Amino acid sequence: MQAFENFTRDELIKRKNELTKEYENYKKQGLKLDMSRGKPCSEQLELSNDLFKYTQNLFSEDGTDCRNYGILDGITEAKRLFAELFDVKTDEIFVAGNSSLSLMYDLMAKAFNHGLNGFEKPWSKLEKIKFLCPSPGYDRHFAITQLFGVEMIVIPMKDDGPDIDMIENLVSQDETIKGMWAIPMYSNPTGITYSDEVVRRLANMKTKAPDFTIFWDNAYGLHHLYDTPDRLLNLIEECRKAGNPNRAYMFGSTSKVTFPGAGVAFMASSKENINHVKKQIAIQTIGYNKINMLLHVRFLKDAANVREHMKKHAEILRPKFEAVLEILDKRLSGKGIAKWNKPRGGYFISLNVLNGCAKRTVSLAKEAGVIFTNAGATFPYGIDPQDSNIRIAPTYPPLSELKTAIEVLAVCVELAALEKVLAE
Numbered sequence: 001m002q003a004f005e006n007f008t009r010d011e012l013i014k015r016k017n018e019l020t021k022e023y024e025n026y027k028k029q030g031l032k033l034d035m036s037r038g039k040p041c042s043e044q045l046e047l048s049n050d051l052f053k054y055t056q057n058l059f060s061e062d063g064t065d066c067r068n069y070g071i072l073d074g075i076t077e078a079k080r081l082f083a084e085l086f087d088v089k090t091d092e093i094f095v096a097g098n099s100s101l102s103l104m105y106d107l108m109a110k111a112f113n114h115g116l117n118g119f120e121k122p123w124s125k126l127e128k129i130k131f132l133c134p135s136p137g138y139d140r141h142f143a144i145t146q147l148f149g150v151e152m153i154v155i156p157m158k159d160d161g162p163d164i165d166m167i168e169n170l171v172s173q174d175e176t177i178k179g180m181w182a183i184p185m186y187s188n189p190t191g192i193t194y195s196d197e198v199v200r201r202l203a204n205m206k207t208k209a210p211d212f213t214i215f216w217d218n219a220y221g222l223h224h225l226y227d228t229p230d231r232l233l234n235l236i237e238e239c240r241k242a243g244n245p246n247r248a249y250m251f252g253s254t255s256k257v258t259f260p261g262a263g264v265a266f267m268a269s270s271k272e273n274i275n276h277v278k279k280q281i282a283i284q285t286i287g288y289n290k291i292n293m294l295l296h297v298r299f300l301k302d303a304a305n306v307r308e309h310m311k312k313h314a315e316i317l318r319p320k321f322e323a324v325l326e327i328l329d330k331r332l333s334g335k336g337i338a339k340w341n342k343p344r345g346g347y348f349i350s351l352n353v354l355n356g357c358a359k360r361t362v363s364l365a366k367e368a369g370v371i372f373t374n375a376g377a378t379f380p381y382g383i384d385p386q387d388s389n390i391r392i393a394p395t396y397p398p399l400s401e402l403k404t405a406i407e408v409l410a411v412c413v414e415l416a417a418l419e420k421v422l423a424e
């Protein structure tokens with residue numbers, strides 16, 4: 001395909017007229033497609049219908065009656081399962097309710113209200129707090145930091161993770177930088193997995209703030225699309241080796257393994273951090289839903305079985321991701337107006353259109369009945385400085401709807417680019 005820059009003005013106008021016709025035809029179809037959030041589809045949910053079959057008795061392996069109060073940090077078999085899956089020790093993990101996001105929110109609230117382990121001065125007592133936000137990233141992370149009045153610093157994402165030179169430089173000089181967000185595996189939305197070097201440097205770097213904390217959101221740690229998955233180094237272990245054992249908290253959940261909203265979430269960190277946070281959580285709750293933990297362990301069995309279960313998710317999702325990539329390739333490649341990643345796992349494809357064209361593209365698609373995540377949502381404060389990034393969430397819609405939505409998107413990407421080029 002010829003790049004736009006080699007077109008004459010007349011050729012560009014001709015192309016725009018052709019596309020406008022195609023766009024108007026889509027508009028006439030009265031489409032109503034929602035591509036805005038990364039949810040599992042019904043077929044994926046069906047995979048876990050047997051979860052509630054295992055109610056023969058509700059006693060855990062050590063005889064705990066899961067119907068009753070007792071045990072704050074999760075039943076033994078749930079801790080063992082998550083510890084094995086995420087390569088941490090059972091005394092480094094806290095198994096909780098359904099949402100890892102609420103654990104992240106909670107940790108931020110604790111840092112603000114009471115202080116983290118060993119650093120009793122709460123962040124709320126400080127004049128200014130800043131957080132590093134690898135971007136594009138997850139809008140709900142940024143919403144948490146914004147709610148607490150934390151200043152967010154955009155860190156560009158590279159092919160091996162966030163710009164680590166920039167991070168090292170910033171944290172070594174500025175004591176008000178108290179932490180960072182990270183989605184280290186099949187990142188939302190870029191699909192990037194952090195390289196070993198980036199993980200090691202995060203664990204080892206000198207930080208001016210002694211309580212610099214990494215919120216390591218491993219939401220997609222099990223969500224491979226292919227049989228040769230990406231590999232992620234264990235940050236908790238690397239922090240221990242580096243002599244910074246309390247630097248990182250890892251989060252994860254079964255939201256996209258079993259059921260969002262009815263899964264089990266966990267938080268892992270050094271034993272010391274977990275013991276400290278346990279004392280704080282003990283004031284907030286007597287315990288989480290142990291029955292759900294028990295049913296999850298009975299259904300998921302062990303780490304090997306979870307990996308098999310995740311392959312079934314991959315079989316459903318792979319054709320959807322590949323369909324999106326095929327359409328983007330067919331319609332946009334070589335034109336010099338868009339770039340996108342080819343993720344090997346996770347829930348998203350990240351599309352970068354010509355600078356200044358993302359909002360226009362998303363609004364054209366909306367007018368044609370196809371809703372995408374708002375342009376800008378993948379950046380702190382909802383502001384993409386380049387107005388370039390669009391997050392595609394291929395998991396939820398049926399394949400035929402997904403294909404139509406991406407065809408429409410491709411038309412809108414090209415139309416918005418032509419509008420820009422012709423206006424220049």
Ligand SMILES: Cc1ncc(COP(=O)(O)O)c(C=O)c1O
Pocket residue numbers: 038098099100101102138183188217219252253254255260261265
């Ligand atoms: C990066 C990331 N973290 C966390 C979540 C939410 O996880 P949970 O359902 O465990 O709260 C999502 C959901 O899309 C996500 O993309």
